[in-house]
Amino acid sequence: MGIIISKNDEFTTFLKNKLKERYEQRRRLDNKVHVSDIIPSSCIRKQYYARKLPELDVISNETVQHFVRGEASELVITNLADLGVSQAELEMDGLTGRPDIMNSDVIVELKDTMNTQRLNVTDDKFKSYLRQLLYYLVITGIEKGIISIKYNIKELKWIKSDPHGDYFFRPFNSKSPEIESWEIFLPANDITREILKNEMIRRKNLFVKALENEDVTILPRLSEKIRSRKCPWCKFYEVCMDSKNYETEEAKEMANEIDILDIPSVIDLKINDTTNTTT
Numbered sequence: 001m002g003i004i005i006s007k008n009d010e011f012t013t014f015l016k017n018k019l020k021e022r023y024e025q026r027r028r029l030d031n032k033v034h035v036s037d038i039i040p041s042s043c044i045r046k047q048y049y050a051r052k053l054p055e056l057d058v059i060s061n062e063t064v065q066h067f068v069r070g071e072a073s074e075l076v077i078t079n080l081a082d083l084g085v086s087q088a089e090l091e092m093d094g095l096t097g098r099p100d101i102m103n104s105d106v107i108v109e110l111k112d113t114m115n116t117q118r119l120n121v122t123d124d125k126f127k128s129y130l131r132q133l134l135y136y137l138v139i140t141g142i143e144k145g146i147i148s149i150k151y152n153i154k155e156l157k158w159i160k161s162d163p164h165g166d167y168f169f170r171p172f173n174s175k176s177p178e179i180e181s182w183e184i185f186l187p188a189n190d191i192t193r194e195i196l197k198n199e200m201i202r203r204k205n206l207f208v209k210a211l212e213n214e215d216v217t218i219l220p221r222l223s224e225k226i227r228s229r230k231c232p233w234c235k236f237y238e239v240c241m242d243s244k245n246y247e248t249e250e251a252k253e254m255a256n257e258i259d260i261l262d263i264p265s266v267i268d269l270k271i272n273d274t275t276n277t278t279t
């Protein structure tokens, strides 16, 4: 008898179930608020529904892949960098956070993405990475941070979308999968610290109030300018847009407030040939 090769779907399913179990263990169902719950562009309502209606938060294969990729690269890079404590728990006024790497001089956030384009400070995704790091800098009083983004695929240019799907092309000079790191400096005496601190506490208190009173109406939906792009893909779209889950006037105003990171004088972007530096 020669070599016998056959597909083994049972093993794939076994592995998928184990990974899903692992993902489920990390799901937050209590009222403890983590920094990632209150980042504006991540949608505070989505975090509410993920706790209150976990049965709607179906874990797709893609979610599991994303989770495993993130965990694996975080583990490898944290060990390689050997720069400080990994996942140290921070706490401020009932708000918790776990930076990927931290020592007394710097906080490092490691990000892993399938984005087809390189991110910068004009992208919502980059801004959510930046805000999470800034929140950690505010909580700890540390001035320097690094965002290190691992891109998993070659750069692609989007051409168009139609009912059959999205069309991209890969230029010859497109960037390869790589890691790109950004340095962020937030001076200890900068007024932005106070503004961000107020923003964090305000959003945290609102989130706790909504969870305790089971009242989603006080939580803002995503801002109007990104809603049409993001909401239709949200697992909680139907329930969130149901008229009984309206937004209070205060929540509506909050959703459309000007983001401090969009105020031109707040960020000074410096780019040189080899590194990208934001101060």
Ligand code: SF4
Pocket (backbone or CB within 6 Å): 043, 044, 045, 046, 049, 220, 221, 222, 230, 231, 232, 234, 235, 236, 237, 240, 241
């Ligand atoms: S539908 Fe939009 S606003 Fe509502 S929870 Fe989802 S992302 Fe947030």
